[in-house]
Amino acid sequence: MTTPSLTPGTANLWLGYGIAGESNVAGRQSLIPEQELSAYRLMLLIRRFEEKAGQLYGMGYIGGFCHLYIGQEAVVAGMQMTIAEGDQVITAYRDHGHMLAAGMEPKRVMAELTGRHHGYAKGKGGSMHMFSVDRNFYGGHGIVGAPAPLGTGLAFANKYRGNDRVCLTFFGEGAANQGQVYESFNMASLWKLPVIYVIENNHYAMGTAVERGSARAEELYHRGSVFGIPGEQVDGMDVAAVKAAGERAVAASRREEGPRILEMLTYRYRGHSMSDPAKYRTREEVQEIREHRDPIELLRSRILAQGGAGEADLKEIDREVRARVNEAAEFAQSDPEPDPSELYTDVTAN
Amino acid sequence: MPTEILMPALSPTMEEGKLAKWLVREGDPVRAGDVIAEIETDKATMEIEAAEDGRLDKILVPEGTEHVKVNRPIALLVAAGEDVSVASSFAMRPTAPPQDEGRRHHREEVAPAPVRRSEAPTSAAPSGESMLDLGEAPPLVEEAPAGPQVAPAEPSPDEEVPPGTTMVTLTVREALRDAMAEEMRADPAVFVIGEEVGEYQGAYKVTQGLLDEFGPSRVVDTPITEYGFAGVGIGAAFAGLKPIVEFMTWNFAMQAIDHIVNSAAKTLYMSGGKMRCPIVFRGPNGAAARVAAQHSQDYSSWYAHVPGLKVIAPYTAADAKGLLKAAIRDPGPVVFLENEILYGQSFEVPNLPDFVLPIGKARVARSGRHVTIVSYSRGMAYVLDAAKRLAVEGIEAEVIDLRTLRPLDLDTVLASVRKTNRLVTVEEGWPICSIGSEICARVAAQAFDYLDAPPLKIAGADVPMPYAANLEKLALPSVDEVIAAAKSVCYR
Numbered sequence: 001m002t003t004p005s006l007t008p009g010t011a012n013l014w015l016g017y018g019i020a021g022e023s024n025v026a027g028r029q030s031l032i033p034e035q036e037l038s039a040y041r042l043m044l045l046i047r048r049f050e051e052k053a054g055q056l057y058g059m060g061y062i063g064g065f066c067h068l069y070i071g072q073e074a075v076v077a078g079m080q081m082t083i084a085e086g087d088q089v090i091t092a093y094r095d096h097g098h099m100l101a102a103g104m105e106p107k108r109v110m111a112e113l114t115g116r117h118h119g120y121a122k123g124k125g126g127s128m129h130m131f132s133v134d135r136n137f138y139g140g141h142g143i144v145g146a147p148a149p150l151g152t153g154l155a156f157a158n159k160y161r162g163n164d165r166v167c168l169t170f171f172g173e174g175a176a177n178q179g180q181v182y183e184s185f186n187m188a189s190l191w192k193l194p195v196i197y198v199i200e201n202n203h204y205a206m207g208t209a210v211e212r213g214s215a216r217a218e219e220l221y222h223r224g225s226v227f228g229i230p231g232e233q234v235d236g237m238d239v240a241a242v243k244a245a246g247e248r249a250v251a252a253s254r255r256e257e258g259p260r261i262l263e264m265l266t267y268r269y270r271g272h273s274m275s276d277p278a279k280y281r282t283r284e285e286v287q288e289i290r291e292h293r294d295p296i297e298l299l300r301s302r303i304l305a306q307g308g309a310g311e312a313d314l315k316e317i318d319r320e321v322r323a324r325v326n327e328a329a330e331f332a333q334s335d336p337e338p339d340p341s342e343l344y345t346d347v348t349a350n
Numbered sequence: 351m352p353t354e355i356l357m358p359a360l361s362p363t364m365e366e367g368k369l370a371k372w373l374v375r376e377g378d379p380v381r382a383g384d385v386i387a388e389i390e391t392d393k394a395t396m397e398i399e400a401a402e403d404g405r406l407d408k409i410l411v412p413e414g415t416e417h418v419k420v421n422r423p424i425a426l427l428v429a430a431g432e433d434v435s436v437a438s439s440f441a442m443r444p445t446a447p448p449q450d451e452g453r454r455h456h457r458e459e460v461a462p463a464p465v466r467r468s469e470a471p472t473s474a475a476p477s478g479e480s481m482l483d484l485g486e487a488p489p490l491v492e493e494a495p496a497g498p499q500v501a502p503a504e505p506s507p508d509e510e511v512p513p514g515t516t517m518v519t520l521t522v523r524e525a526l527r528d529a530m531a532e533e534m535r536a537d538p539a540v541f542v543i544g545e546e547v548g549e550y551q552g553a554y555k556v557t558q559g560l561l562d563e564f565g566p567s568r569v570v571d572t573p574i575t576e577y578g579f580a581g582v583g584i585g586a587a588f589a590g591l592k593p594i595v596e597f598m599t600w601n602f603a604m605q606a607i608d609h610i611v612n613s614a615a616k617t618l619y620m621s622g623g624k625m626r627c628p629i630v631f632r633g634p635n636g637a638a639a640r641v642a643a644q645h646s647q648d649y650s651s652w653y654a655h656v657p658g659l660k661v662i663a664p665y666t667a668a669d670a671k672g673l674l675k676a677a678i679r680d681p682g683p684v685v686f687l688e689n690e691i692l693y694g695q696s697f698e699v700p701n702l703p704d705f706v707l708p709i710g711k712a713r714v715a716r717s718g719r720h721v722t723i724v725s726y727s728r729g730m731a732y733v734l735d736a737a738k739r740l741a742v743e744g745i746e747a748e749v750i751d752l753r754t755l756r757p758l759d760l761d762t763v764l765a766s767v768r769k770t771n772r773l774v775t776v777e778e779g780w781p782i783c784s785i786g787s788e789i790c791a792r793v794a795a796q797a798f799d800y801l802d803a804p805p806l807k808i809a810g811a812d813v814p815m816p817y818a819a820n821l822e823k824l825a826l827p828s829v830d831e832v833i834a835a836a837k838s839v840c841y842r
Contacts, residue, residue: 088589121622129620138588139625143612149578150613153585160541160567160591183578190573346623347657349681 031240033308035081039239040303041317042080043073043296046097048325049106050270053096053113057274061333062113065142066127069097071269074295075200076101078242079168079262082250086163090138090151091170093128094200094268098170102137104130106324110332118331123338124346145178147171148197152184155195155259166194166253173263174205176220177213182227185259189227192258196249197224199263200236206272207280221263229259236264237295240302267293352407352426359420360389360396362639363691367391368416369424378406380427387413387424392523392694393555403430510672510707517698525667525699526556526632526688529674530594532704534564537592540678543570543583544596544633553598554634554693580606580631584613584683587629592678597633600649600687606631607652614683615658630677632686635663636728636778637815637826639691646815648779650726651788653685654755660709661756663687665730667697669753672707680709687755689728712759714766718746721836722766724789725776726752729827733776736832747836755785760792767797772839773805776832781809803839808832 031039050068057066069076072094080101083089091098099109104120112119113127120130128142138154141147151169158165175181176199188195199220203210211217221231230252234245242264249260267289271278278286303309357367368390374380380400387398407426411418418424520528534540541564546553548561548571561569572579576597583593597603603610614627636648653661662677662684664670670688677684699705715730716737725733730751737747748766752759767773773793775786786807793805811825 090585119622121620121624124622125620129617131617131621131625133624138585139617139621141613143608146581146609146613149581149609150585150588152578153582153587154589155585156582157586157589157591160586180577180581183573183575184581186573186575187578187582346619346621348660349618349626349628 031243033303033306035243036240036299036303036306036308037313037317039074039077039081039243040296040299040314041321042077042101043239043299044318044321045106045324046070046073046076046100047296048321049100049110049328050096052325052329053110054270054274056110056114056329056332062127063115064126065093066113066274067094067272068268068270068274069094071289071295072200072202072236072264072266073097074239074242074299075198075236075264075266076170078239079170079196079198079246081243082246083166083168086136086165087250088136088138088151088154088158088165088167089170090147090154090167091140092144092147092172092175093140093142094172095128095130095140099130099132099135099137099140102132102135104132104135104137107328107331110328111335114332114335115337116332116335117338117342118335122342122346124342145171145175145180148175148178148181148184149187151197152188152193152195152259155188155193156191158194159191164194164254166196166250168196168198168250170198170200172205173199173201173203173210173214173217173220174208175199176223177205181223185224185227185229188259189224189229192256194253194256195259196246196253197229197259197261198246199223199261200266201263202266202268204268204272204280206276207278209280219263221261224259224261229261231261231263233263233265236266237293237298239295239299266295352428353404354423355386355398355425355427357411357418357420357422357424358389358398360391361393362641363694364391364393364420365694366417366419369411369413369418370395372409372413374406376406376409379430380404380406392521400427402427404428405430511668511700511702511705516701518701519696520667520671520699521694521696522664522667522670522688523554523556523558523693525671525697526674527558527560529671529678530557531560531563533675533678534560534568537678538568539590540592540594541568541570542594542596543572543579545572545574545598547571547596552596554690556688556693557596576602576605577609580609581613583629583631584609584627587614587627587683588617588625590628592628592630594630594632594678597631599638599645599690600633600635601645601647603631603633603649610653610659610683610685611656615656617658618682619658626681627683628681630674630680630684630686632674632677633688634690634693635687636689637691637810637822640817640819640822641815642817643814648777648810650687650755650777650779651784653687654758654785654788655783656756658683659756660684660754661687662709662754663689663727664753665692665715665727665751667695668699668705669707669713669751671699672705673709673753675704675706676709679706684709687727692728692731707753710754710757710759712762713751713753714748714762715751716747716749718748718770720745720747720770721772721774721840722748722750722763722770723774723776723832723836724750724752724763724786726755726785727778729776729778732827732829732832735829736836739829739833740836743837743842745836745840745842752785758788760789760796763789763793764797767793768800771800771802772836773801774808774832774835774839775805776808776827776835778810778826781807781812784809803841806835806839808835 050070056062076097115123129140131139151167154167221233235241370388370390374386382402384400385397389396404427407428409425411424547557548569551558583595586593617625637646662673723733775789790805808827
């Protein structure tokens with residue numbers, strides 16, 4: 001892929017790293033056609049789901065905070081392909097994509113966003129708090145940095161039980177400045193815990209560009225090096241590169257080699273949350289990324305170029321995905337609100 | 351004249367110890383800095399060094415003697431070349447673990463406190479006190495905890511213990527350890543994690559022996575990283591394990607309160623009942639003795655405020671054991687507030703293979719008809735002492751030990767107030783938005799017509815805990831205050 005020239009701006013930083021097309025060339029070939037199509041289907045599902053969520057927010061069906069994942073789909077799609085049944089996933093609050101990737105039902109995720117009875121948390125959690133023990137998805141956490149020790153604890157449980165499960169622990173590059181992340185790195189390395197920290201570097205911690213908030217912003221994957229945790233920087237817009245790097249990390253961690261850090265260079269097209277006008281970056285910057293680095297477009301053109309599927313096949317996938325998302329949206333609007341009696345349930349376990 | 355060498359206080363809360371070994375014999379010359387004896391406390395073995403040159407004249411307490419009270423003379427020293435006594439003092443240094451020195455001084459639970467006592471050769475001994483009195487010497491340095499000495503709880507009519515059960519005497523420390531050990535034997539998912547819980551055997555020796563029995567995978571020493579290991583514990587609980595997270599003290603858990611509240615307490619609710627978090631957070635809470643403001647805070651009302659938590663603050667060893675076992679079995683997060691001063695106190699504990707108490711039930715520790723006094727944790731020590739003295743004056747206090755602070759057993763309090771028509775609450779914590787505030791408010795709302803006097807709340811002073819012995823004493827409730835309050839609501 002050619003590196004596009006960009007208007008001067010912060011996003012130049014990540015495009016200037018020179019990782020794309022270098023270390024991950026091998027990764028590109030790591031997807032067989034069926035995997036490419038299933039990744040395409042998932043990424044498209046996440047995008048259409050998030051676009052619909054944005055619409056429902058505008059219509060007043062979704063309230064509060066709603067953090068959309070549009071632009072970052074390749075990260076979770078690629079990582080999900082590296083793990084097996086029983087491996088755990090935990091993330092922060094930009095989490096709808098992770099739930100869909102984990103196999104949670106779109107209509108019940110959407111019903112949670114609208115605060116309805118059949119939402120994953122009966123409408124009590126909302127956008128930032130959903131869990132599925134069946135799908136090994138452990139939330140859904142609203143405090144920046146909190147997933148780091150929690151995910152480390154899930155990995156601790158794997159080691160305690162002597163199984164070979166690993167835990168994917170996602171957080172943003174903004175969270176990577178939280179102290180608890182380093183407390184976690186220390187323990188994970190000390191005890192060789194099977195945890196993969198996935199730093200989703202979308203370049204903006206709310207309104208703060210990464211280089212305004214992080215020392216040595218160009219190498220967040222080194223943030224674990226003083227603890228002896230190997231890190232790798234990955235083109236997070238390329239699902240094949242994500243999968244290749246993810247597989248290396250997961251395999252090492254599963255072999256009891258301890259934690260790994262993957263810094264995914266990615267980008268969110270929307271604001272931090274729905275109420276963010278995103279004045280801290282230029283329209284041109286966003287447009288450049290969308291036109292030249294879009295993860296879905298990248299995969300789509302690769303599939304077509306390599307003959308894994310034709311235009312008609314992809315159109316069919318698009319149609320299926322739209323139908324699923326529309327069904328989810330209709331369900332989420334028509335499902336009843338939780339019964340008032342739910343106010344006092346689930347406070348303490350019995 | 352010889353100088354007395356006194357039994358030193360080796361920690362802020364030490365009241366007695368064992369004279370483990372004499373390293374010098376009678377007649378031996380000693381030089382300043384020589385290690386002359388080893389003292390064992392329930393926390394550590396320490397060495398005593400001579401502070402000046404001289405000759406050991408007489409050993410007053412033979413080695414191997416247990417329960418030697420602080421400040422009791424243990425030997426006589428004749429100063430070098432002198433027959434007149436000079437003030438002698440002894441510096442102690444800890445033998446285990448030396449790595450504590452200087453590293454984290456503010457955490458050091460063993461604070462050497464030199465004891466000084468000299469006898470003026472010409473002045474007469476105080477009447478009634480022989481110079482060689484081997485009994486309990488009055489402490490010249492205020493080392494005892496401010497407040498009453500704790501007496502074993504009165505035996506109560508206790509339907510929680512089957513008739514005919516034999517009792518064993520245990521310290522609160524031992525009871526807590528036994529509770530953990532029993533639950534760890536019964537359930538392989540239970541493990542202990544925290545600072546110094548393993549190889550050090552517990553900063554306050556509560557986890558003593560657990561490492562030997564259960565090994566390092568179930569007695570997990572952490573780095574000093576409260577926020578981190580609280581989160582790790584919660585993650586492990588999400589995965590179905592049952593962690594016991596020990597905080598060296600609850601003061602340090604302020605760094606972890608985000609995870610206790612946001613990640614542990616709220617998750618069941620915000621997951622719609624899907625994600626459980628079976629975890630116990632435990633450690634000493636509240637004022638110890640002379641450790642100043644940052645190490646002396648009572649967090650009872652902080653955690654009792656939070657829906658999703660259960661909060662337990664036991665007084666007796668039996669309650670500590672039975673409730674800690676219940677806490678470990680509980681399917682949700684439990685905050686277990688212990689008290690350092692109570693760790694060494696002995697109580698009768700039912701000698702049962704599996705003694706578990708219900709969470710959320712108060713205990714009537716003493717029956718009475720004139721006034722209801724409600725307390726918990728170490729506050730009970732003041733109250734039971736006060737109740738005895740009130741009885742002498744004809745006031746029979748009904749004493750309620752809350753034991754659990756959330757859920758609060760208000761029914762037991764209300765039933766008592768309906769009988770006595772008077773209420774006093776006693777706690778060591780700050781008075782604003784306190785446990786006593788809550789009880790007074792709810793009793794006023796729910797039993798207003800039964801009250802013959804406004805409820806009174808006795809609490810700690812509304813100040814950061816001072817260090818000075820006299821000020822610290824003033825900052826904590828006293829037996830006299832409790833007695834005055836009880837008389838006041840009885841209009842006597």
